[in-house]
Amino acid sequence: MNPADTNQDCTAKIDASCRVPLLALFGVASLSLVLGLVFAIIASVTFHQPEAFASCPCLTYGHTQAAANDLLIYGFAMPAALGVMLWIFARLSQAELALPIVPVAAANLWFIGVLVGVATILGGGSSGYTWLEFPRVSAMLLGVSFVLVAVSATATLGLRKERELYPSHWFLLAALLWFPWIYSTANLFIVTTHPVRGVTQAVIDWWYADNLVFVWLALVGIGTAFYFIPKITGQPLKSRFYALFAFWTLIFFGTWIGIPAGAPVPAWLPTTSAFASYMLIIPIAAVAIVFVKTLRGNTVVSRGAALCYFRSGTVAFLVSALMLVIQACPKHSSVLEFTWFGQAQVQLQILGFAGLILCGAINYIFPLVMGKELPFKTVSLQFFSTMFGVLLLVISLAIAGVKQGNAVYEPTAAKFWLMISTTGTLLVLIGALMMFANIFVMTFKWKIALAKAALAAVKAPLENSEVKA
Numbered sequence: 434m435n436p437a438d439t440n441q442d443c444t445a446k447i448d449a450s451c452r453v454p455l456l457a458l459f460g461v462a463s464l465s466l467v468l469g470l471v472f473a474i475i476a477s478v479t480f481h482q483p484e485a486f487a488s489c490p491c492l493t494y495g496h497t498q499a500a501a502n503d504l505l506i507y508g509f510a511m512p513a514a515l516g517v518m519l520w521i522f523a524r525l526s527q528a529e530l531a532l533p534i535v536p537v538a539a540a541n542l543w544f545i546g547v548l549v550g551v552a553t554i555l556g557g558g559s560s561g562y563t564w565l566e567f568p569r570v571s572a573m574l575l576g577v578s579f580v581l582v583a584v585s586a587t588a589t590l591g592l593r594k595e596r597e598l599y600p601s602h603w604f605l606l607a608a609l610l611w612f613p614w615i616y617s618t619a620n621l622f623i624v625t626t627h628p629v630r631g632v633t634q635a636v637i638d639w640w641y642a643d644n645l646v647f648v649w650l651a652l653v654g655i656g657t658a659f660y661f662i663p664k665i666t667g668q669p670l671k672s673r674f675y676a677l678f679a680f681w682t683l684i685f686f687g688t689w690i691g692i693p694a695g696a697p698v699p700a701w702l703p704t705t706s707a708f709a710s711y712m713l714i715i716p717i718a719a720v721a722i723v724f725v726k727t728l729r730g731n732t733v734v735s736r737g738a739a740l741c742y743f744r745s746g747t748v749a750f751l752v753s754a755l756m757l758v759i760q761a762c763p764k765h766s767s768v769l770e771f772t773w774f775g776q777a778q779v780q781l782q783i784l785g786f787a788g789l790i791l792c793g794a795i796n797y798i799f800p801l802v803m804g805k806e807l808p809f810k811t812v813s814l815q816f817f818s819t820m821f822g823v824l825l826l827v828i829s830l831a832i833a834g835v836k837q838g839n840a841v842y843e844p845t846a847a848k849f850w851l852m853i854s855t856t857g858t859l860l861v862l863i864g865a866l867m868m869f870a871n872i873f874v875m876t877f878k879w880k881i882a883l884a885k886a887a888l889a890a891v892k893a894p895l896e897n898s899e900v901k902a
Contacts, residue, residue, distance in 0.1 A: 445804075448802045448804070450530040451530045452803065454536035454540070455798065457537050457540035457541065459795055459872055460872055463795075463865070464869060465505075466509040466868070466869070469501045470858060470861055470862040474855060474858050476498040477854055479497070480494070481855070490557075496559075499559055500551050500555055502563075503567065504547065507546075508547045509791075510783065510787050511575075511612075512540060512544075514787075516536075516798075517653075517657055517791060517794045518582075518586050519536060521660050525595070525660075528592035528593060530585065531585055531588035531589045535585045536581065536582045539582045542574050542578040542581075543579075545574060546570075546571040546578065549568070553566075553571070560623070564645055565623060565638065572624060583613070586609060599660070599670075600656075604680060607652050607684065608649055618641075619641035622637050623638065632697060632698055635696070636702065640688075642691060644687075646779055646783065647687055647754075647757065647782060648688060651754075652684075654790045655720060655747075658724075658746060659676060661794060662724075662740070662743050667733070668731055670723065670727055671723060675723050679716045679719035683720075686715070687709075689705055689708075690713070693771070694766040695770055695771075706761070707762075707766075710757055717751055728744065736813060737817055738812065741816050741820075742792060742793020743789075743793050745785075745789050745816075745820055746789035749786040753778055769838050772834035773837055773847060773850075774831050774835065774838070785823040788819065792816075796868065807871045808878070809867065811867040811870075818861070819860070821860055822857045822861035822862075827857075829851070829853035829854040
């Protein structure tokens with residue numbers, strides 16, 4: 434099965450059924466992306482201008498960096514990914530979105546949960562565990578909201594006319610199951626009234642962080658890319674066997690990585706993690722084969738348009754995974770461990786891989802579900818601003834990490850490169866503002882048109898009829 438539109442009227446109805454849920458989910462995602470990048474800039478500035486926010490305790494690095502990370506993952510990546518999943522499932526199923534009111538309610542609950550969590554972090558109430566800083570109330574809201582959207586997605590999948598699953602289904606369905614499992618497990622063992630004790634807490638947090646930032650984002654990003662690249666190029670997805678092989682090897686080996694080589698745990702844990710990191714070469718190679726074979730020979734000219742987002746995002750994933758392999762190597766981990774190099778890999782995974790692919794999907798989907806072109810023709814400018822910003826951010830952090838690792842006793846060794854990374858984050862923020870402006874203006878116009886239509890219906894005269902005594 435190839436993701437091609439077979440009936441224009443049918444696809445128009447499918448897109449219309451997704452309109453309100455995607456308005457809510459993409460609106461939350463775009464706003465959170467802007468806020469997350471603002472906090473990331475504030476956190477970055479504190480390293481080369483420590484006196485800038487010295488008078489405001491809630492804007493210290495520990496608060497703002499945690500808020501930025503959670504806004505980028507929970508506020509941006511997840512709502513955007515869920516919206517893209519709903520649309521892809523509806524299109525591949527050739528059926529209208531099932532239970533459309535459910536994801537609308539879920540999007541609002543999700544936004545409340547993220548706001549409560551970020552406010553708690555800024556107020557000093559963080560749990561202290563990376564990617565699990567939100568309080569239990571926020572965790573419950575996020576968990577319930579995710580399950581609600583998953584119900585709508587799986588119900589839509591059940592209505593599909595073509596029973597055979599497309600490769601994108603494998604990755605996206607796994608993502609729908611993956612997050613509730615890892616999030617509930619990590620919260621159950623760590624963020625509870627009776628958490629596990631000792632080094633087990635750190636092991637569970639490392640396990641969760643790896644499964645969230647690497648495995649879950651990989652499932653979402655690769656599944657989305659495998660749908661859009663064939664759709665835009667007009668060529669079928671090549672090497673279905675390699676796609677299936679990449680899926681299973683990514684899930685199998687990806688879940689074992691993430692434990693640092695110098696962690697104070699039994700030696701078999703970091704050794705197993707390092708071995709699994711080396712084995713990531715297998716899914717990386719499989720994804721690269723599918724990617725290259727599918728793009729080979731296509732004649733689509735894409736200068737900052739949709740294909741550029743998916744092509745660059747996939748390359749970012751391959752580079753990000755290779756950076757993980759490099760960090761696992763004992764020769765390099767002794768230098769790069771606990772430096773900015775790890776942050777460079779994380780930002781490439783979030784902003785370079787998931788960010789580019791999800792933004793490209795939003796820019797492609799949003800005009801279709803709204804039935805109108807984007808109000809501002811800034812898609813190409815947004816791409817180049819985001820791409821160059823990510824390159825500047827990741828390269829500068831990676832260099833800062835290497836310098837930091839080679840000059841442990843020189844605290845200012847990475848200062849210059851951290852200043853460069855702030856500029857990169859600013860460029861990414863400019864791109865995010867462009868996307869937010871398009872979504873905000875189009876949503877505002879749609880609500881105005883809806884209000885006018887409702888007012889016209891209220892004022893419309895009743896049909897003439899004779900009143901008999």
